[in-house]
Amino acid sequence: MTAAARWSASRVAITLLLCTAGWAIAAILCLCVGSTGSIGWPTESQLPFRRDMVLIASLIGAALAASGVAYQAVLRNPLADPYLLGVSSGASLAAYLWRFPSVYAIIQILPASVAAASQQLFVFVGALLSVAIVFLLATRRGRLEPVTLLLVGVVINSVNGAIFMLLNFVFKDVSASGGAISFLVGAIQTTILDEQLYAATIVCAIGFAILMVLSGQLNAAGLGTGEAKSLGIRIHRLRWIVLIVASLTTASAVAISGPIGFVGLICPHLARLIVGSDHRRLLPVATAIGAALLAIADAASRRLAQGDAAGTWLPVGVLTGLLGGPFFLLILSRRRKGAID
Numbered sequence: 001m002t003a004a005a006r007w008s009a010s011r012v013a014i015t016l017l018l019c020t021a022g023w024a025i026a027a028i029l030c031l032c033v034g035s036t037g038s039i040g041w042p043t044e045s046q047l048p049f050r051r052d053m054v055l056i057a058s059l060i061g062a063a064l065a066a067s068g069v070a071y072q073a074v075l076r077n078p079l080a081d082p083y084l085l086g087v088s089s090g091a092s093l094a095a096y097l098w099r100f101p102s103v104y105a106i107i108q109i110l111p112a113s114v115a116a117a118s119q120q121l122f123v124f125v126g127a128l129l130s131v132a133i134v135f136l137l138a139t140r141r142g143r144l145e146p147v148t149l150l151l152v153g154v155v156i157n158s159v160n161g162a163i164f165m166l167l168n169f170v171f172k173d174v175s176a177s178g179g180a181i182s183f184l185v186g187a188i189q190t191t192i193l194d195e196q197l198y199a200a201t202i203v204c205a206i207g208f209a210i211l212m213v214l215s216g217q218l219n220a221a222g223l224g225t226g227e228a229k230s231l232g233i234r235i236h237r238l239r240w241i242v243l244i245v246a247s248l249t250t251a252s253a254v255a256i257s258g259p260i261g262f263v264g265l266i267c268p269h270l271a272r273l274i275v276g277s278d279h280r281r282l283l284p285v286a287t288a289i290g291a292a293l294l295a296i297a298d299a300a301s302r303r304l305a306q307g308d309a310a311g312t313w314l315p316v317g318v319l320t321g322l323l324g325g326p327f328f329l330l331i332l333s334r335r336r337k338g339a340i341d
Helices: 009-031 047-075 087-098 101-107 112-138 146-171 194-213 215-221 225-230 235-255 263-275 279-304 316-340
Strands: none
Touching: 009 047, 009 279, 047 194, 047 215, 047 235, 047 263, 047 279, 087 101, 087 112, 087 146, 087 235, 101 112, 112 146, 112 194, 112 235, 194 215, 194 235, 194 279, 215 225, 215 235, 215 279, 225 235, 263 279, 263 316, 279 316
8 A cells, every 4th residue: 555545434534533522522621711700611601602712713723733734744844834934924914905995895795605705815815925925935946945945934924014014004903803913913703704704614624625635645745756756646736736725724714813823833743743644644633633722722812811810812823822932943953953963
């Protein structure tokens, strides 16, 4: 059996069932944490709000983690991440532009489903433009330079952030919901339209399904161009398909949350510690970890809002940044040590 061989339907179903069960346990525990009162099962009035927060956070975390697995596989770089590659910031900037009064006035005339689709189109174009610039500047003689890729991604993030700050300073905060902070560090928004949430859910579900179908081929992608071709994998086509699907999935999540960083970096590495590097296991496990991690981060944010701990509701992007920054430096130092040895 080659690395690209598909699993049987029963093995896929069992893997997905176990991952869903693990996420469900974390989600139920998160339901017991609120911004008011003691820890415990929510009241009838509290349950709808907490349920929505947990489900939205889980959707965003799952999408970012799945995209992180895809990027790391096709780029053969364990430091690749939607946030570090500029995909998230490009999508977030496009989502901000979508909310400009001149644009939003036209969108509100459209049917709700069309308006939601237009948001997805905006953020997808923003994500693709950013990642295209990153790949263009990081490519040398037809090959991607891993270190240059990350450096260019950081620069593109900074440029997108500067453009956002300029527009926000000139036109003030024109966002329909979530405030400016959600476009900078990411936050779980509860005021988004149902149609926007449904559109993001559908796109993320389709993206995950495509990546699952391609998960066996992602194993071969990590072997290199020559080895992948010897296994019958059309590696260049695979890379472009995966990059587009992962970018679209990321953009859909960012459209309803803003650029939440490092989830796509942390979760694939945690999943590798549990199930190894076989992407047929790695992808669903990392996705479940991403869903659980962001749900836990959101629950922690609600808990910190109580008393003197923080005194305010921290965006989850702040918490993931505090966790992901040291994690990134740890991985980078290990790679440098391995290169020296």
